[in-house]
Amino acid sequence: xxxxxxxxxxxxxxxxxxxxxxxxxxxxxxxxxxxxxxxxxxxxxxxxxxxxxxxxxxxxxxxxxxxxxxxxxxxxxxxxxx
Amino acid sequence: xxxxxxxxxxxxxxxxxxxxxxxxxxxxxxxxxxxxxxxxxxxxxxxxxxxxxxxxxxxxxxxxxxxxxxxxxxxxxxxxxxxxxxxxxxxxxxxxxxxxxxxxxxxxxxxxxxxxxxxxxxxxxxxxxxxxxxxxxxxxxxxxxxxxxxxxxxxxxxxxxxxxxxxxxxxxxxxxxxxxxxxxxxxxxxxxxxxxxxxxxxxxxxxxxxxxxxxxxxxxxxxxxxxxxxxxxxxxxxxxxxxxxxxxxxxxxxxxxxxxxxxxxxxxxxxxxxxxxxxxxxxxxxxxxxxxxxxxxxxxxxxxxxxxxxxxxxxxxxxxxxxxxxxxxxxxxxxxxxxxxxxxxxxxxxxxxxxxxxxxxxxxxxxxxxxxxxxxxxxxxxxxxxxxxxxxxxxxxxxxxxxxxxxxxxxxxxxxxxxxxxxxxxx
Amino acid sequence: xxxxxxxxxxxxxxxxxxxxxxxxxxxxxxxxxxxxxxxxxxxxxxxxxxxxxxxxxxxxxxxxxxxxxxxxxxxxxxxxxxxxxxxxxxxxxxxxxxxxxxxxxxxxxxxxxxxxxxxxxxxxxxxxxxxxxxxxxxxxxxxxxxxxxxxxxxxxxxxxxxxxxxxxxxxxxxxxxxxxxxxxxxxxxxxxxxxxxxxxxxxxxxxxxxxxxxxxxxxxxxxxxxxxxxxxxxxxxxxxxxxxxxxxxxxxxxxxxxxxxxxxxxxxxxxxxxxxxxxxxxxxxxxxxxxxxxxxxxxxxxxxxxxxxxxxxxxxxxxxxxxxxxxxxxxxxxxxxxxxxxxxxxxxxxxxxxxxxxxxxxxxxxxxxxxxxxxxxxxxxx
Ligand SMILES: Cc1cc2nc3c(=O)[nH]c(=O)nc-3n(C[C@H](O)[C@H](O)[C@H](O)COP(=O)(O)OP(=O)(O)OC[C@H]3O[C@@H](n4cnc5c(N)ncnc54)[C@H](O)[C@@H]3O)c2cc1C
Ligand SMILES: Cc1cc2nc3c(=O)[nH]c(=O)nc-3n(C[C@H](O)[C@H](O)[C@H](O)COP(=O)(O)OP(=O)(O)OC[C@H]3O[C@@H](n4cnc5c(N)ncnc54)[C@H](O)[C@@H]3O)c2cc1C
Ligand code: FES
Numbered sequence: 001x002x003x004x005x006x007x008x009x010x011x012x013x014x015x016x017x018x019x020x021x022x023x024x025x026x027x028x029x030x031x032x033x034x035x036x037x038x039x040x041x042x043x044x045x046x047x048x049x050x051x052x053x054x055x056x057x058x059x060x061x062x063x064x065x066x067x068x069x070x071x072x073x074x075x076x077x078x079x080x081x082x
Numbered sequence: 083x084x085x086x087x088x089x090x091x092x093x094x095x096x097x098x099x100x101x102x103x104x105x106x107x108x109x110x111x112x113x114x115x116x117x118x119x120x121x122x123x124x125x126x127x128x129x130x131x132x133x134x135x136x137x138x139x140x141x142x143x144x145x146x147x148x149x150x151x152x153x154x155x156x157x158x159x160x161x162x163x164x165x166x167x168x169x170x171x172x173x174x175x176x177x178x179x180x181x182x183x184x185x186x187x188x189x190x191x192x193x194x195x196x197x198x199x200x201x202x203x204x205x206x207x208x209x210x211x212x213x214x215x216x217x218x219x220x221x222x223x224x225x226x227x228x229x230x231x232x233x234x235x236x237x238x239x240x241x242x243x244x245x246x247x248x249x250x251x252x253x254x255x256x257x258x259x260x261x262x263x264x265x266x267x268x269x270x271x272x273x274x275x276x277x278x279x280x281x282x283x284x285x286x287x288x289x290x291x292x293x294x295x296x297x298x299x300x301x302x303x304x305x306x307x308x309x310x311x312x313x314x315x316x317x318x319x320x321x322x323x324x325x326x327x328x329x330x331x332x333x334x335x336x337x338x339x340x341x342x343x344x345x346x347x348x349x350x351x352x353x354x355x356x357x358x359x360x361x362x363x364x365x366x367x368x369x370x371x372x373x374x375x376x377x378x379x380x381x382x383x384x385x386x387x388x389x390x391x392x393x394x395x396x397x398x399x400x401x402x403x404x405x406x407x408x409x410x411x412x413x414x415x416x417x418x419x420x421x422x423x424x425x426x427x428x429x430x431x432x433x434x435x436x437x438x439x440x441x442x443x444x445x446x447x448x449x450x451x452x453x454x455x456x457x458x459x460x461x462x463x464x465x466x467x468x469x470x471x472x473x474x475x476x477x478x479x480x481x482x483x484x485x486x487x488x489x490x491x492x493x494x495x496x497x498x499x500x501x502x503x504x505x506x507x508x509x
Numbered sequence: 510x511x512x513x514x515x516x517x518x519x520x521x522x523x524x525x526x527x528x529x530x531x532x533x534x535x536x537x538x539x540x541x542x543x544x545x546x547x548x549x550x551x552x553x554x555x556x557x558x559x560x561x562x563x564x565x566x567x568x569x570x571x572x573x574x575x576x577x578x579x580x581x582x583x584x585x586x587x588x589x590x591x592x593x594x595x596x597x598x599x600x601x602x603x604x605x606x607x608x609x610x611x612x613x614x615x616x617x618x619x620x621x622x623x624x625x626x627x628x629x630x631x632x633x634x635x636x637x638x639x640x641x642x643x644x645x646x647x648x649x650x651x652x653x654x655x656x657x658x659x660x661x662x663x664x665x666x667x668x669x670x671x672x673x674x675x676x677x678x679x680x681x682x683x684x685x686x687x688x689x690x691x692x693x694x695x696x697x698x699x700x701x702x703x704x705x706x707x708x709x710x711x712x713x714x715x716x717x718x719x720x721x722x723x724x725x726x727x728x729x730x731x732x733x734x735x736x737x738x739x740x741x742x743x744x745x746x747x748x749x750x751x752x753x754x755x756x757x758x759x760x761x762x763x764x765x766x767x768x769x770x771x772x773x774x775x776x777x778x779x780x781x782x783x784x785x786x787x788x789x790x791x792x793x794x795x796x797x798x799x800x801x802x803x804x805x806x807x808x809x810x811x812x813x814x815x816x817x818x819x820x821x822x823x824x825x826x827x828x829x830x831x832x833x834x835x836x837x838x839x840x841x842x843x844x845x846x847x848x849x850x851x852x853x854x855x856x857x858x859x860x861x862x863x864x865x866x867x868x869x870x871x872x873x874x875x876x877x878x879x880x881x882x883x884x885x886x887x888x889x890x891x
Binding site: 083163165166449450452453456457463464466486488491492493494495497498499 | 552553554556560596665666669684734736790791793794796797800801803804810812813814815816817819
Binding site: 020043 | 120121122127131133158160175193194196203204205206207208209211212213214215216219220221222305306335433436437438439463464465468469490491
């Protein structure tokens, strides 16, 4: 297993240790706002364990993915504000 | 989407301490055991893999045991449906799994309870265990100012952990009264191991104010939280921070058990002395049948692992230990019961349902969870009421209703088995 | 039939059992006509079949009577569309009936003739126009029929809106009230008390036969699923034409591709029909069939995140037409039930026809086809 993987967040490359959840990569890339709520509020991770759905982002064109439960894989593309 | 099929004697859902102990004991007797967890790795909440720090002895012992046993672990899979008796379906990011089993052990653990107050939806307002989970997964926290708030022993554990990782804990705000904690402390004297843990923590937290009878009344900030207003008695003051880690003790995850028709009592899955639920052949262990901490989760897991493989005598040997930890858990849960004053935290504009942004004012005219759901969409979003359900139960006394598949949101296609023939059976 | 002599002074002119969409519409129409009306329900507003339904307001052409009622009712909804509050999520998105083969395309043309000769705006789409209108439909479909003025709404909030309007005009709503029987002086509640009323309207949906003898209303179970929000994924209510063949079979379970865009971007996916199944739970096999059918027409659906699945029971009559009007053997009781899979659509017309009969007003369409005592209540599949 490689030690680091590179993923793309909103078009920018981010290098993180292998095994890092997408949510952490997004936070490390400086985004505290993962999505906009239905009334337009900024939102980010709440529970850290897969139950609140606040950390949803788009991963590899799949909308509404829980970023805290999905590990970064080489070349993954992530978009916040799914 | 790839579909994998498995066949096993015993399926364990949840790989926290309870599930791990159950799986290990069941496998000892030669049964084929498969453990499935939504988390990528084994360990559940307390033994969550840590990117920086080695796990403690207990954790290492159990996780090594599992690794060296015949137990098969599948991570990154949320179990969402039981399409027919004896089969569960689970979905991962790029796969679907169908598992046929003889017996099922649910070890789905607990989650934090979140209570709404103005500003609780801001980014960087997280659960207390929630922030710990993020940091364990690699979120850098050195030098960050953190307010830890809410209720329960988890606040101390989290503050201790975050401090160790270089965070500046501004304050710990515990809602319960000091009096209730003292009563709990007296109980701790009877449990030397717990006393030791509490003592260690106290040391670690030296220099951090630990306030009881204290809670956040609001959080504010532009794009993320910048300041928290705390209240203690008549006093109210603001504390600046980078994170507010706030959770109000824990709640059993009972959704899967409910889907399977298990009796639920006082918010927990009901079990008999062998941890069997009201549904035959279906066991439940750990915090899904009552919040009680690590030791209780382990004992319950062992009891079920043995009972499910017909080693009832061995299971019995653990009953007295289990009784001890259950007594301790009861005291703990009493000590951290929620104060009625917390019902006053939301203002009319505060969103109660974060998925659908339903404000408090919209809910005040509703009379039940069902009418609130139908008329305001509260609880109709992707968290399926996991966050707002317990909040409205506390605020309004509403009971949530029956659980239907999917237990977690899943891709539509995941409901349907791929037409390809059975994959080779695995153990 | 509601002679003024009959109007009790102490009680109500009309007591309506059921705060579903049908009861709510009737309450509003009664209140508008100046009648003193009370609505009783044991559950929350719209907590019965109404809360489980799809909210497609659709002009149908199974029979002239069904056409007349759905058409009239859709025009009433369209008139009201402007005053519906945002939470009703009313949206005039139109219906597309999809043809998968030449036989179904022939049906498209038959429908086109039927609708356009009766003044309903329709448009035949060839395969290219169909793909343009709904890019997520699979390739290889032959065409479709677009019915422009059909619309969708969110039934529980629409029902609440109707009830609240009725209340503003004097109607009384009493929830948590279970009606045990219909007495000659009005509904008798489970605690033994009587709600005194001249006329009792049985709008109790699938429970309506339990309150009066002599009517046949059977629960017809349906499944639905809803996704997370995907704005722009779907533009119209899209229904396959095979639907018609299968939906009317009373002998076997059936599924059909029937998807609805919600104003907020969620997609409602249907549907199934089952007779003789009173179990509220999800039938996993049928749900799968329904999903297979849906993804057969719209393959991308399979990647959308699904939040919930549920079931509901359509109140079905033998000839697929509702009962609207006085009970054949009891003048004090009126029926407004049996709306099967079209009760959201036909609620407003039902209410008008009912009050027309109560007050002996001229009605805009003939009400005879829907009279409870009608002869030739044929079997649906006969
Ligand atoms: C966020 C959080 C942090 C905590 N941190 C600490 C701490 O630092 N110190 C401490 O002493 N105690 C902590 N606790 C309490 C601790 O979890 C318990 O004391 C104990 O470990 C519970 O063990 P368990 O096996 O019952 O459940 P858990 O450890 O919660 O394990 C349950 C597992 O089930 C999985 N699961 C649930 N539903 C499904 C499903 N449908 N499909 C697949 N998998 C599923 C979950 O992903 C989870 O891994 C924490 C609790 C929480 C909620
Ligand atoms: C899956 C599905 C999809 C559908 N899709 C559509 C669609 O797209 N378009 C459309 O037009 N229609 C649709 N329908 C049909 C529509 O939902 C129904 O026809 C309509 O809701 C019936 O309304 P109702 O008021 O007659 O019945 P209900 O909504 O069931 O109301 C009856 C009320 O009476 C109350 N009640 C019953 N007995 C008693 C008692 N003894 N005492 C007190 N209260 C009592 C109940 O609590 C209930 O609230 C669908 C139905 C289903 C199941
Ligand atoms: S942070 Fe709650 S689901 Fe990811």
